[in-house]
Amino acid sequence: MNATGDRSALQRRRAQELGVRPEQAAPLIAKEAGLPFSEEPNWHPDPASVAPLAFLSSIHALPLSCDDGVHLATTWAPDASCESWARATLGTKPIWTIVAAPALDSAFASRFGVAAANLEGSGEIIPEETEAEDDAGDDAAAAKLVEGLLTRAAGEGATDIHVEPWGRELAVRMRVDGELEPVPLPANAAALRRSVVARLKVLAKLDLSERRTPQDGRFSAEAGGRRFDIRVSTLPAVHGESVSLRLLETEATPPVLSELGLPSAALNAFSEATTSPHGIVVVTGPTGSGKTTTLAALMRSVMRPGLRAVTVEDPVERELPGAVQVQVRPELGLGFAQVLRSVLRQDPDLILVGEIRDRETADIAVRASLTGHLVLTTLHANDSAGAVERLRDLGVEPFLLASSLRLAASQRLVRKVCPDCSTKSRLSKELLLAAGKALGRTPKEDGLRKGSGCRFCRGGYRGRTAIAEALRASASVRSMIASRASATEIRALGVTEGMVTLPEEALRAAEAGITTLAEAALRCADAHG
Numbered sequence: 001m002n003a004t005g006d007r008s009a010l011q012r013r014r015a016q017e018l019g020v021r022p023e024q025a026a027p028l029i030a031k032e033a034g035l036p037f038s039e040e041p042n043w044h045p046d047p048a049s050v051a052p053l054a055f056l057s058s059i060h061a062l063p064l065s066c067d068d069g070v071h072l073a074t075t076w077a078p079d080a081s082c083e084s085w086a087r088a089t090l091g092t093k094p095i096w097t098i099v100a101a102p103a104l105d106s107a108f109a110s111r112f113g114v115a116a117a118n119l120e121g122s123g124e125i126i127p128e129e130t131e132a133e134d135d136a137g138d139d140a141a142a143a144k145l146v147e148g149l150l151t152r153a154a155g156e157g158a159t160d161i162h163v164e165p166w167g168r169e170l171a172v173r174m175r176v177d178g179e180l181e182p183v184p185l186p187a188n189a190a191a192l193r194r195s196v197v198a199r200l201k202v203l204a205k206l207d208l209s210e211r212r213t214p215q216d217g218r219f220s221a222e223a224g225g226r227r228f229d230i231r232v233s234t235l236p237a238v239h240g241e242s243v244s245l246r247l248l249e250t251e252a253t254p255p256v257l258s259e260l261g262l263p264s265a266a267l268n269a270f271s272e273a274t275t276s277p278h279g280i281v282v283v284t285g286p287t288g289s290g291k292t293t294t295l296a297a298l299m300r301s302v303m304r305p306g307l308r309a310v311t312v313e314d315p316v317e318r319e320l321p322g323a324v325q326v327q328v329r330p331e332l333g334l335g336f337a338q339v340l341r342s343v344l345r346q347d348p349d350l351i352l353v354g355e356i357r358d359r360e361t362a363d364i365a366v367r368a369s370l371t372g373h374l375v376l377t378t379l380h381a382n383d384s385a386g387a388v389e390r391l392r393d394l395g396v397e398p399f400l401l402a403s404s405l406r407l408a409a410s411q412r413l414v415r416k417v418c419p420d421c422s423t424k425s426r427l428s429k430e431l432l433l434a435a436g437k438a439l440g441r442t443p444k445e446d447g448l449r450k451g452s453g454c455r456f457c458r459g460g461y462r463g464r465t466a467i468a469e470a471l472r473a474s475a476s477v478r479s480m481i482a483s484r485a486s487a488t489e490i491r492a493l494g495v496t497e498g499m500v501t502l503p504e505e506a507l508r509a510a511e512a513g514i515t516t517l518a519e520a521a522l523r524c525a526d527a528h529g
């Protein structure tokens with residue numbers, strides 16, 4: 001990474017060390033440097049009139065509107081070389097102000113778009129689009145744009161970046177807290193669209209000349225002071241290739257169970273189920289519901305030096321220190337079932353199966369759990385009782401399932417209300433009734449909150465938390481499974497035995513002001529009956 005954003009990375013790192021947000025670390029950094037801190041910077045309307053954009057980008061500073069002298073806002077105290085560069089460029093000694101990294105970074109992005117300052121003056125050197133394939137390779141402007149995108153994604157905590165050709169335009173969107181949002185781009189970005197795609201393909205070591213078939217690759221990069229493993233996939237679309245990037249922070253240790261924000265009923269059920277040395281624990285939920293993270297946290301809670309842990313994953317998403325992790329390669333005939341069969345010859349105690357998709361895998365997993373192994377896995381099913389039905393549909397014998405199942409859980413992620421701008425939420429009777437209908441009962445109005453949107457959040461939300469229901473395989477639940485009872489009957493029994501359903505947990509989270517009623521209904525209403 002070049003200097004762009006480095007200062008913000010320094011501030012974010014200091015904030016992390018202090019265990020606070022950058023907004024709280026910035027005043028301390030200012031104090032240490034003997035510089036003023038501005039909470040709400042009054043940005044100069046025309047930064048280019050104050051200093052060359054390339055310079056401002058390089059030192060990661062933006063001018064403020066002031067009558068006396070040149071005021072530059074930045075996120076980390078300038079060193080001597082920065083000072084002298086600034087003085088030489090501006091012809092005067094600037095007056096520095098420290099601001100919070102998110103404020104400066106979003107000011108950069110909203111004023112110029114990602115990395116736009118790097119593209120200054122490049123209008124004349126970017127060739128008109130041609131069909132030639134080689135002008136793309138190491139196009140410096142595209143490389144900087146890609147770098148700027150990665151820095152921004154790291155800063156915002158994005159999980160995915162999508163580079164999409166829209167007609168002759170280039171669109172870039174990022175997924176943050178599960179929501180897609182457009183990334184502002186410089187005006188000349190459209191002309192770079194082929195080069196940006198080519199740059200990403202080069203990074204991921206893909207075949208540049210192949211534009212008609214989908215390709216997959218990966219690369220690692222440092223952005224915003226953190227290391228990422230980035231999976232890249234291309235899809236040939238009508239107007240050119242669409243490229244998707246999935247960002248996985250490599251050195252981030254998986255969270256432990258208690259850090260997921262799970263409701264206490266589910267947390268207790270998980271802890272109880274994983275004390276058993278054998279059996280199968282299933283977590284269900286749609287894509288993006290956080291079930292893989294929960295599985296990793298479960299693994300962490302069970303693993304100890306005396307146990308041999310093996311994982312079979314597609315793909316291996318994060319490192320689990322102490323576990324042997326295997327990636328399935330269906331193209332080489334190494335699907336989940338085949339790998340799992342080999343794993344069983346490797347004397348494992350604990351097995352993580354990334355996902356059960358077919359009968360063979362389901363059979364092997366269930367049999368393994370009956371022969372002294374603890375198996376943790378995920379499934380696509382709407383709710384916890386639905387997991388039982390799904391396994392039976394895949395062809396698992398009900399009596400085998402009844403004896404092996406320890407726990408079936410279902411999970412969703414909901415966005416959390418921003419604590420900095422939330423207020424009591426007043427809803428009309430109609431909305432309360434509608435939400436009540438979707439979630440199973442009318443909510444109590446007292447604790448409902450919602451955010452109005454502020455500089456710390458996105459539209460009133462900041463971060464996400466897990467909501468889950470957990471069906472314990474009690475003796476009565478097992479006998480119901482063995483007698484081929486329906487998911488509805490099993491769910492009803494689970495509730496009488498203390499299971500708090502997903503919609504009910506979501507309602508409680510809304511009533512506690514953790515999330516909004518709208519978000520609870522949006523994410524968790526489908527897990528109802």
Ligand SMILES: [Zn+2]
Pocket residue numbers: 418419420421422451452453454455456457458460461
């Ligand atoms: Zn807020």
